Each structure stands twice: as C-alpha cells, then as structure tokens.
Amino acid sequence: MEPNLVSPSQRRNFLMIMLGGVGSLLAVAAGWPLVRFLMPSDTGDAASQVAIDRTLVTPGTAHLFQFQGRPAVVLQTAPGEFVALSAVCTHLGCIVQWQEEESQFLCPCHAGRFSTDGSVISGPPPKPLEILPVTLDGDQVLVG
Ligand code: FES
Missing domain, CATH: 1.20.5 (Single alpha-helices involved in coiled-coils or other helix-helix interfaces)
Incomplete structure (x- = not known):
C-alpha cells in the first residue's frame, strides 16, 4: 500500500x-x-444618420427610435426646434421615459430625472444624456 x-x-x-x-x-x-x-441592445440599425418624419414629433411630444443600435429620442421643444438625445441613462444604462406632463425624462430604474436638453435634474445619474446632432430637411428631422 x-x-x-x-x-x-x-x-x-x-x-x-x-x-x-x-x-x-x-x-x-x-x-x-x-x-x-x-443594458441596451447592441443590435440594430447602424446607420450614421436617421430620418424621422416631422409629423411624428409634435410640439411637447417625444419620439423614440434606434440610433446606431441604441435607443434615442427626439422631441420638439418649441415649434420648429428639435432636440435629439440618447435615451440611455448615464447611471446604469436603463432606458429613460418621456413624462409629457412634466416635460422631463424619468429613468424608471432609480428615478433619475433629465431636462429636455439632457441635463440631470435629480437622482443618481452622474452625467447628462448624450446630445445627438439634429438637422432639418424639409419634412424630415435628420439625426446623426
Ligand atoms: S439607471 Fe437611470 S437612474 Fe439608475
């Protein structure tokens, strides 16, 4: 042994x-x-520019879309003035929701709040929402 x-x-x-x-x-x-x-999905349209029909974004409303495979939102802050932002919260990456009555974005995960220009109003997000470039072309809002 x-x-x-x-x-x-x-x-x-x-x-x-x-x-x-x-x-x-x-x-x-x-x-x-x-x-x-x-985490937001990495898949989706990787186009560098997205065209959105202006009629989908009436004043005071927001329109969610995919920009380079990530959620984004465009809104008309005043007649003829459009803002496009990433809809991905800068805290932990949840998708923000538009609160039309309060004219601000709310993150459902930890109640982070963002203004229409993407800046942080309250909550844990450390940075503003990413601003996306917007141009107008006739009846189209071009993002990117
Ligand atoms: S993920 Fe948006 S506030 Fe935490």
Whole structure:
C-alpha cells in the first residue's frame, strides 16, 4: 500500500480553491442575464444618420427610435426646434421615459430625472444624456 502523500490541510485547501472557482463561475452565469436585461441592445440599425418624419414629433411630444443600435429620442421643444438625445441613462444604462406632463425624462430604474436638453435634474445619474446632432430637411428631422 502506498503512503498518503497529500496532507489533510493540503486536500482542504485544494477543495476550498475548487469550490471558490465553481462558486464564482456560477455567480457570473446567474448574474449575466440580469446585466444583459439592464443594458441596451447592441443590435440594430447602424446607420450614421436617421430620418424621422416631422409629423411624428409634435410640439411637447417625444419620439423614440434606434440610433446606431441604441435607443434615442427626439422631441420638439418649441415649434420648429428639435432636440435629439440618447435615451440611455448615464447611471446604469436603463432606458429613460418621456413624462409629457412634466416635460422631463424619468429613468424608471432609480428615478433619475433629465431636462429636455439632457441635463440631470435629480437622482443618481452622474452625467447628462448624450446630445445627438439634429438637422432639418424639409419634412424630415435628420439625426446623426
Ligand atoms: S439607471 Fe437611470 S437612474 Fe439608475
């Protein structure tokens, strides 16, 4: 019979390292769907410019669309004046919602609030919403 070359403490350390590794892998596997749910989709139209019919953006309303595969929003802040913003919250990446009665954006995840120019009104977002370039071309609002 061969003598046992591995001491009980070495065996215990090996098992603890293996359990830690397996536990870490399980934690990553379990958390990944939640991370993907909270992050905006990377897929979608990668066009550098998006044309939106002006009739879809009446004064005081907002129109959500996809810009380079990410949610964006255009609104008419005053007759003939359009603003386009990323709709991705700068806190943890949730999609902001337009609150027409209050004329501001609300992030449903942690109640971050943004003004119509994208600046932070309240809540945890550290930065304003990204401003997207807008030009007008006849009946079209061109973003990008
Ligand atoms: S993700 Fe928008 S406030 Fe936290």
